[in-house]
Structures are given as structure tokens and as C-alpha cells.
Amino acid sequence: MKAIAQDVLQHLSRWLNEENDQPVWLCTIVATVGSSPRPVGAMLACNHRGEQVGSLSGGCVEDDLLARLEAGTLSAERPTMIEYGVTAEENERLGLPCGGRLHVLVETLCHSDLDWVEAVLQALEARRCVQRQCSLANGHSEVSNVQRFHPLSMDENALTQCFGPSQRMLLVGAGQLSQSLAELATAMDYEVIVTDPRQRMLDAWEGPDVQRQAGMPDDAVRALADDDHSVIITLTHDPRIDDMALMEALETRAWYVGALGSARTTEKRLQRLRQLDVPESAIDRLHAPVGLSIGSKTPVEIAVSIMAQVTQLRVARERSE
Known part of the structure; x- marks a missing residue:
């Protein structure tokens, strides 16, 4: 929207x-x-x-x-x-x-x-929220900065309308699951960015036409997803890539950080993050295994479970603000 x-x-x-x-x-x-x-x-x-x-x-x-x-x-x-x-x-x-x-x-x-x-x-x-107030008497509009997006409202004098940046989803890893997830997310009005240090994976991309960025994932996290309108999800299954991205992601303002993996893989990941001195308060932010537990097996099913969880949490977050 x-x-x-x-x-x-x-x-x-x-x-x-x-x-x-x-x-x-x-x-x-x-x-x-x-x-x-x-x-x-x-x-x-x-x-x-x-x-x-x-x-x-x-x-x-x-x-x-x-x-x-x-x-x-x-x-x-x-x-x-x-x-x-x-x-x-x-x-x-x-x-x-x-x-x-x-x-x-x-x-x-x-x-x-x-x-x-x-x-x-x-x-x-600049990925900031602003509010427009339009006079119903003469159509004059004024714009001011606001901290949070608020639903449109109107009284007998003015229309008050907020505009906020699109939700941005940074996907770490350019594999098949990332392609399925990018399809769903773009259809749901997310701005999707895919990052992967493996150029061959980016070259083989067959998903939607989204921004793709080579280089180390921690750099992409810092540069592209450090605000409270961002979602970061690691999908490579490679600890050398995912852990580096997660260490940075858990320190950002991104409102959702998720990591793909089984319960056993997740436990090993949490152990590694603690050994790397990631604070427990930051680790508590991690959604892993990522997505809702719906018995998903295929890339599309897993993508659906992830988008379902992200949507559920986003709606709850917006209602609480």
C-alpha cells in the first residue's frame, strides 16, 4: 500500500x-x-x-x-x-x-x-514518516515529521494522512527459497533486497526483478536495513554467511530478524552467537526457526510460513502503536 x-x-x-x-x-x-x-x-x-x-x-x-x-x-x-x-x-x-x-x-x-x-x-x-494535514476549507496542506505511521483520519476541519516508507525485506542468500520468498514479499508490497557474497548464486537468480547486492552480508545489513521499517532474514544454511549477518542484524533497529534452520540447527546457531559475545537481549530478538510451524517442506510452503509470521507480527505491532 x-x-x-x-x-x-x-x-x-x-x-x-x-x-x-x-x-x-x-x-x-x-x-x-x-x-x-x-x-x-x-x-x-x-x-x-x-x-x-x-x-x-x-x-x-x-x-x-x-x-x-x-x-x-x-x-x-x-x-x-x-x-x-x-x-x-x-x-x-x-x-x-x-x-x-x-x-x-x-x-x-x-x-x-x-x-x-x-x-x-x-x-x-529518506525512509522517514511524515504527516500531511489538509484543510477542508481551502485545500491547503502542511507536512510535518512524525515518529510512527498512523491511520488516516478526518474531522470537520481537516484530513490527516500519514505517509511512511515501504517495509523493506533484506534476504541473505540468493537460493531457491529466497526466490520464492521474494515473489510473495513483492506481491505484498515489500521492497525486497537480496544479498549474497557468492556471485555465482546472484548470477543464477531466477526470482523477481529485485535489487541484488554482492559483498559481505554484514555490510548490506548496516547499509540497507538499519531502521524500524526493515525485516532481515538469513537463508543460506552456511554459518559463515548467516552468523556474520545475524551478529549485525541483531544490533540494528530492524523490527524482525529471522533465520532459516531446523530446531537442531537453531540451537547450534544460538550457541555460536553466545560464544561470539552477542548479548542475550539481542539473541532474544531472533525468530528461529523462522516462520510459523505449518509443516512446510517445499520452498514455496516455507516462504508462505515466513510471510504468515511476518504478517502476523507486523499487524500486531501496528495495532499496538
Whole structure:
């Protein structure tokens, strides 16, 4: 979801730089009732040429919005709220679930909005969280730094919307399991980076088109995954590679560190980490054997168990914040 938001903002930035006072619109789902095809916070951007990026429903709602925008029926002076799914007939026409409603806030942006758009993009590039507050009276937006990502909220005066960096997953090892895990993680909106000191493994990569980095894994951990939006998982089965990465990973701010291996392999790994003077408080952070115990055997099944555990813990973490 966050990577999609960044894509929307990048298009907005380009269009606002190019459009020469032609209208550019940002449409955001600010509330839902019942089932909905997209969550609160989902965004769609479009311009006067009919180009669009993002999604609110997967088709019919977008078409209706574009028709309204092209007809000029919405206010350009202040954000406008549109409700979809008021009647059963409208639900059927728009392809919305029975009883589902979407509340969409439509903003007409101009060149002056480029300041807040680029401020958000700069924060995301630096992997920081920021908050945008948009006045419902005049559409003016201000951006401020925040420590944590918070769900979108709105009252009678303003829309408050957080933007945070994508979850980053650093995979140590470029084997078959890493390829399966990268497939699932990218489909779930993670930014995946694969590191392996063995160039032959990187050369044989047949997984999705993700960043691949040669060199020692501890260097990659320090440079790429030392923040609380990161996940680090070792997958090589080679203690010379995995242990070096784990020693560094357990000292980072990464919120999840996992290691592949059986219970017996894990016990030997913990012994080695203690012999290397890794603090017990750091070792307690390690999820090993990695993934939920679902009886998985094949690479795809193991990847599913890992993503299930990561998802379970991420959701619990977000709810507690």
C-alpha cells in the first residue's frame, strides 16, 4: 500500500511540474462502510488528459470520477466529498460489494501543491514518516515529521494522512527459497533486497526483478536495513554467511530478524552467537526457526510460513502503536 502511495505521489509531482496550470486531481478513500474493494487511504491521481495512477475500486468508481472531473461538476476551490454505494442499484452499477460504501475526498491540485508533494517524497526516500494535514476549507496542506505511521483520519476541519516508507525485506542468500520468498514479499508490497557474497548464486537468480547486492552480508545489513521499517532474514544454511549477518542484524533497529534452520540447527546457531559475545537481549530478538510451524517442506510452503509470521507480527505491532 505504501509503495503504491509513493507511485501516486511521484506521478503527481511530474504532472504538477508539467501541466502548466491544467487541473490535476487527487482522490482518496477517507472512509468505508461494510465491504470495500480498497482500504481507507487508497489513492487515485489523474490529470486532464485522462491519465491515472492508483486505484479506488478497480474500475467503475474510477470511471465515474473521471467523468465528473471532465464535466467540471466538482469544486476546484476546496476538497469535495463523494459517497459511492448509497443504493443497491449504484452498488451493482459500480461493482461494489452489497452494502459497501466508499467516501472519497477529491482535491484539485495546482502548482503550489508541489511543495507538500515533494516534501513527502523526500521523506519517503529518506525512509522517514511524515504527516500531511489538509484543510477542508481551502485545500491547503502542511507536512510535518512524525515518529510512527498512523491511520488516516478526518474531522470537520481537516484530513490527516500519514505517509511512511515501504517495509523493506533484506534476504541473505540468493537460493531457491529466497526466490520464492521474494515473489510473495513483492506481491505484498515489500521492497525486497537480496544479498549474497557468492556471485555465482546472484548470477543464477531466477526470482523477481529485485535489487541484488554482492559483498559481505554484514555490510548490506548496516547499509540497507538499519531502521524500524526493515525485516532481515538469513537463508543460506552456511554459518559463515548467516552468523556474520545475524551478529549485525541483531544490533540494528530492524523490527524482525529471522533465520532459516531446523530446531537442531537453531540451537547450534544460538550457541555460536553466545560464544561470539552477542548479548542475550539481542539473541532474544531472533525468530528461529523462522516462520510459523505449518509443516512446510517445499520452498514455496516455507516462504508462505515466513510471510504468515511476518504478517502476523507486523499487524500486531501496528495495532499496538
